[in-house]
Amino acid sequence: MMLLPLSAVALGFVGLLWSADRFVGAAAATAYRAGMSTLLIGMTIVALGTSAPEVIVAIMASLDGTPDLATGNALGSNIANIGLVLGVTALIVPIPVRFSIVRRELPLLLGATGLAGYALADGDLSRYDALLLFALLVFSLWWLFRADGNSGSEETQDGEIPDMALPKALAWLIGTLVLLVASSRLLVWGASEIASAFGVSELVIGLTVVAIGTSLPELAACVASALKRHHDIAIGNVIGSNLFNMLAVLPMPGLLAPGPVDAHAISRDYPTMLLLTLLLGCWLLWQRHGSLGRIPGALLTLIYVGYLGLLIQSSITGA
Known part of the structure; x- marks a missing residue:
């Protein structure tokens, strides 16, 4: 009985991760061929693309009547990105901290995390809450683009843009988008069936x-970059992904299926995410010209393992 849902989850993950990576490349190539600057592509399409799996899953889960799955995905991805992705990467190789990240991206992440807490505080995720989060997303994109432009940096994203003609890029864009939607539907269905079978909440x-x-794309990218000693962008990737999770993923259930939020998301999961975010922020401020080393990496990983243990215990006891 469980073989079909498990297969659906496995196939959904494979399809989601493969198509998300190709979708970002096709979107970047399409935009580049259409005349967008590489800077603008990097700040918008590629950045938003890192959260494409979470966004699509949130949309499908909300439309399928399982908004708690979408909320859990947003909060859980942020917890995993800091506790698992950054924690494990820092355990492998200390991650240098760029001051520009502390100055530019970190305040936005802290603001987004605070606004998400405000949206969840009353136990209800409404369309008003969703619009507030989307408004901060728009401001964040504007701020990042403006800050990058003012820095006078000549750095481009050409290495991240596949060399495709416009018709081919458009074909890949449409095809991978269809696969993204199909894979996410498969994943959401399989996950919901497993939750029902084992009596585990969708959250x-x-x-x-x-x-x-x-979060597997972030984990794979960060660990691979650490092993190759190209790990200086790992923190920026995680902060960017977490920012978009709060401002583009979390609003989806509020926009498409507004209603009450599981109480555990407010009392257990959001505080865990907030704790990890504040710990990361404090360490980055302290080591703004240093690195995220093995000691904070071990601490982040231990918190994540402890959090998973708490989830398992609560699932067993039904608390």
């Missing part, structure tokens, strides 16, 4: 299976 499934699965 917990979203916080664990779906969140870890949709």
